[in-house]
Amino acid sequence: MGRAEERRARQRGGHRSAPGASAPTAAGTGHRAAARQSGPKKGLLRRLFTWKKILGTFFGLCLLVIGSFIVLYMVVQVPQGNAEAQSQSNVYKYSDGTTLARVGAVNRETVDLSKVPKPVQHTFVAAENKSFYSDAGVDLKGTTRGLLNTALGRGKQGGSTITQQYVKNYYLSQDQTVSRKLKELVISLKVDRQMSKDDILAGYINTSYYGRGAYGIQAAAQAYYRVDASKLTVQQGAYLAALLQAPSQYDWAVASDTGKKLAKARWNYVLDNMVEQKWLSASKRQAMEFPVPKDPKSAAGLDGQKGYLVKLANDQLAAQLMKQNNLTKSEADAAVDGKGWTITLNISKSKQADLETAVKAQLTSKLDAKKRSVDGNVQAGAVSVEPKTGRIVALYGGKDYYKHYISNATRADYQPASTFKPVILAAAMQEAAETQDGKPIDANTIYDGTSGRPVKGSDIAFSPPNEDDADYGNITVQTAMNKSVNSVFAQMGVDVGMTKVLNVASKLGMDTDGVQAVPAQTLGSMGASPLEMASVYATFDNHGKQVSPSILKSAEQSTRTVKLDSPIGDQVISREAADTVTSVLTGVVDDGTAKTSVRDNSARDGQQVAGKTGTSDNNKSAWFTGYTPNLVTSVGLFGEDAKKHTQVTLKGATGLIPGTGRINGGGYPAQIWAQYTFSAMGGVSKFDLDTTQGAAVQPTKSATPTPTPTPTPTTEEPTTQAPTTEEATPTPTPTETQSQTTTPTPTATRTTPTPTATETDEGDDPLGQDDEDTGR
Structure with a gap:
């Protein structure tokens, strides 16, 4: 092709060729035409996505992420632990260490790590985070995977370290x-x-959470093996560690066959990891058998x-x-309730059972509110x-x-009645008081x-x-x-001085x-509880050294x-x-x-x-507080309207004759006391008294017990006939016929009373009809 033809061809293509350019072939011409058509598009992409721009964007994003994380790190602070994570149950134990009760919204009892055997600690590390002791507290790969899966809505993801799981449990929530x-x-x-890693x-x-409602290793140890965390074996610890992966599925008591296989597999995995970490010898591992939970x-x-x-x-x-801590009552209550206390009581499991049995046998088994409405008003308390x-x-x-939420053992709204009389005598002796005519009392x-x-x-x-x-x-007194x-x-109270008596x-x-x-307080008209009266009489029994009865043997938390x-x-x-x-x-x-x-x-x-009986005004309360050298027990019966919770009479309860059938201190309270005490007291003992006065050292003739004991008061239904009373012409007894002198004699004496009304003696009445009624 000549130059002229080439020039004409370029002109036909709408372009001028650069001087010296060779003429295209047909094929070349077609390729160039295609290139001319796609050229602008390729140039734009090249201009937008160059290697420099891609690398710059990448590094920019990295800097943005790093910067954002730095800001996040500075902004996010370690919060206070959430309330649920800090909530614990209180555990109460009998004096022998057996569990009495576990109380709290969350079944958790925090224990110090020192109380968990070291090999058991290692089971949790082997199960969840073998690098725990050396890592920085996070698993970046697992966390990134978790973030992506969470963002994509793929549900709960694992892979967190022990530190992360602790943070989630204690500081945050379970939200995904x-x-x-x-x-x-x-x-x-x-x-x-x-x-620290240990903390x-x-x-x-x-x-x-370990399943069975148990939060924390102590509650779990009790729930699955009924031992404290300090007593767990490596095998048991490995099972508890395995449970954390799927508490419900791996609970042996309810697991399916598949669940049991998976639980065993996880248990084996934990122990094998312990061998790998040199925390357990291969020989010991080989000898271990799966510890089936209770x-x-x-x-x-x-x-x-x-x-x-x-x-x-x-x-x-x-x-x-x-x-100890200068707290208010509300602050102290809040510090006790649901704060993970382990409280051991002084309560003896056997004596507690004896007391409950005595109350049932001597009183509550005889109450029938359907037959007698008054029976529903009888409340018993004892300490x-x-x-x-x-x-x-x-x-x-x-x-x-x-x-009945009110404790009858500690309520102090009923009169102690004549159980207060020994306090008056104690005050007279302590104060060296004299009668109105100057004679020592x-x-x-x-x-x-x-x-x-009139006094x-x-x-x-x-x-x-x-x-x-x-x-x-x-x-005599x-x-x-x-x-x-x-x-x-x-x-006597006036002779001593009532201020001194109350002191x-x-x-x-x-x-x-x-x-x-x-x-009027001499009649025991102030309020008192069985606990208070037990304190008073225990102080008598303890030769005048004050006794403040305590139910607490020990109280401890994880840290104190x-x-x-x-x-x-x-x-x-x-x-x-006191001895007098x-x-x-x-x-x-x-x-x-x-x-x-x-x-x-x-x-x-x-x-x-x-001991001493007591029956209050209108028979609203009846008492017997008595003691042996080693045991003091106060029993009170209280009349309380079952619906209105007001004080009412006990008369007629258990079928005693209405109007005259008083429930008195020498009746049911003394019967409860006797059955309980003679069962719980242990061996027979005698008082060691430093006194030359009183019936223990100067008994009256009638004070000697009868050679053949009479049976315990009958529990048969009383007859409808009123108890027989004698008219005011009593036959003198040997004690009553002793000559009355105007000065005290070594043996307590009394003149023949001249009653102006009929007189009953509780001691001779199987129904316990008292010869006292204070504060009428």
Whole structure:
């Protein structure tokens, strides 16, 4: 082709060719035409996606991510632990260490890592995070995978370290969101720098969920093997560690065959990893057998008497915390409730059972609210204390904590009635008080026992009647205590001075705040609880050293143990005063209002007993508080309207004759006391008394127990006939015929009473009809 033709061809193609360009071939011309058509598009892509731009964008994104993470790291702080993770159950134990109750919204009891055997600690590391002791607290690869899967909505993802799982459990929530995963990453890095590996591991095993409602290794150890975490074996620890992957699926008690195979496989995996990490020898691993867990057991609740025991334990622990840490009552209560305490009580499992059995046999089995509405108003309470240690070894708070929340053992809204009389005598002895005519007051002092006699020396007029308005004439203090003569102790209280009486009562353990120092208090008209009266009589029994009964044996959390105050305090009254009261109170049992239920009980076996009955105004309460050298127990019965919760009479309950059928201290309360005490007291013992006064050292002729004990009071339904009473012409007894002198004699004497009304003696009445009724 010539130059002219080439020029014409270029012109036809719409382009001028550069000088010297060769003429294209047909094929070349076609390719160039195609290139001309695609050229602009390729140039744009090349301009937009150059290697430099791609690398720049990549590094820019990396810088953005790093910068964002730095900002996130600076902004996100390690938060306070969430409430659910910190919530724990309190565990309550009997004195022998067996579990009484576990209480809390979350079944968790945090334990210090030192209480978990080291090989058991290693089972969790082998199961979840073999690099735990060397890593920085996070698994970047696993976390990235988790973030992507979460963002794509693929559900829960594993691969987290132990630190991350701890952070999720303790600081965050279980939500599957990108923001939560990012927070988990940042907090885990910070926690790993701020906490030791042991603290992180402890947090992890204490916050993880193991199934069966158990949070934390201690609750899990109890739930699956019924041992404390400190007693777990490597095999058992490996199973608990395996559970964390799938608690419900791997629970042996409910697992399918497939679930059991998977659980065993996981268990083997844990142990094999331990061998790999040199935490377990191959030979020991080879000899290990799968530790089949025990069947599930329902958590111990607060039914029956448990709630009353737990309530008193909480109250006494809170009182200790208030005193030691300067807390308010509400702050102390909050520090106890659901805070992971392990509280061991002084309650003896066997004595507690004995007390509950006695109440049922002697009282509640005879109550039938369907037949008699008054039976539904009978409430019983009792507290039993060791006088030498102050330990509360048994307590009865009511028929059931879920049915009657008020504990009858600690309620102080009913009158203690004549159980207060020994306090008046103790005050007289302690204060070396004298009668109005200047004679020292002791067990042999003569008083005028005329019913309704106005007391002398009082600015406030007071003329209390005796039970059934009986007149006793001149009688000794010992006889007045035996017969619970109101007029005598009203005069004695004025002779001592009621301010001094109440002061001694306070020292002995009664709450006298706000109680007026008036003569009417001699009838026990202030409120008191069985716990308070047990404290008073335990102090008598302990020779005048104050006893503040305690239900707490120990109280500890994972990080501390509370130092408990000693229940035994100072000498608040002299030993002679206390021992004289004890000596006098043996006469109440051997020759007074408690002789039928206690003295003549066939189970007594010669046991020496001191005690006092009490029946309040209108028979709204009835008491017997008694003791042996080693055991003090106060039993109270209270009339409470079942619906209105107001105080009502006990008369007619259990079928006793309405109107005259009083439930008195020498009846059911003394019967409960006797059955319980003679079963729980152990061997027979005698009082070691430092006194020359009272029935224990100067018994009256009638104080000697009968050679052949009579049976325990009958439990048969009473007849509809009213109890027989004698007219006011009693036949003199040997004691009554002793000559009456105007000065005390070595043996307590009394003149023949001249009753102005019929007189009954509780000690001779199988129904326990008392010869006292205070505060009428």
